[in-house]
Amino acid sequence: NLMKELEKCSKALGxxxxxxxxxxxLERKRKEFQEAAEQLDAIINMNTGTISVLGQRIKELDxxxxxxxxxTEVKACPTCETELSLERLTxxxxxxxxxxxEAEAKLAKLRDDLKEAxxxxxxxxxxxxxxxxxxxxxxxxxxxxxxxxxxxxxxxxTEVEExxxxxxxxKKLDEELERLEGEKRGLEEASKEFDSAKRRLDKLP
Numbered sequence: 001n002l003m004k005e006l007e008k009c010s011k012a013l014g015x016x017x018x019x020x021x022x023x024x025x026l027e028r029k030r031k032e033f034q035e036a037a038e039q040l041d042a043i044i045n046m047n048t049g050t051i052s053v054l055g056q057r058i059k060e061l062d063x064x065x066x067x068x069x070x071x072t073e074v075k076a077c078p079t080c081e082t083e084l085s086l087e088r089l090t091x092x093x094x095x096x097x098x099x100x101x102e103a104e105a106k107l108a109k110l111r112d113d114l115k116e117a118x119x120x121x122x123x124x125x126x127x128x129x130x131x132x133x134x135x136x137x138x139x140x141x142x143x144x145x146x147x148x149x150x151x152x153x154x155x156x157x158t159e160v161e162e163x164x165x166x167x168x169x170x171k172k173l174d175e176e177l178e179r180l181e182g183e184k185r186g187l188e189e190a191s192k193e194f195d196s197a198k199r200r201l202d203k204l205p
Contacts, residue, residue: 002142009139012130019143023136033128040121047114054107061100068093 002019010016017025068089 002146037124043117047110058103061096
């Protein structure tokens with residue numbers, strides 16, 4: 001059970017841990033994930049803001065391009081309001097078109113970056129959730145239980161060995177008693193034979 005729990009913790013933390021170091025690794029990982037989350041939040045906020053600004057700028061450029069491309073509207077400079085020559089008008093349309101293209105490219109890149117940052121942020125949240133589920137105290141208790149169980153097994157093994165020694169000693173005693181009983185029976189038989197022979201001798205004239 002403890003080994004399974006440690007395996008699960010090691011997977012969540014991304015490195016192999018034991019009961020003795022799990023708290024330190026957990027603290028370090030929490031700090032790492034917190035820093036990563038803060039950095040990603042900063043990127044997300046910055047990109048979101050820049051996307052909004054670029055979107056607004058593209059809208060303005062579209063309005064200007066629409067105005068300058070119109071056949072009915074009088075073409076005036078957007079800043080000084082003076083009427084524009086065809087050459088100046090072409091220059092401005094080229095400039096706004098070029099700027100719009102650059103803005104669109106930047107916007108596409110920012111959206112990709114934002115998507116990536118949001119994905120990474122979710123992953124950091126998932127990792128944080130996993131390590132938050134780690135309970136070092138529970139692991140310590142499991143380790144204590146395991147040590148106690150091992151001690152009990154060792155003690156029981158010692159007791160069994162002691163019982164086996166006592167059983168062996170008892171077996172030897174039983175064998176010795178049996179031998180002595182045999183000797184006793186032999187002596188009793190010899191004594192009976194001696195008494196019988198003595199009685200027969202006594203009856204002789």
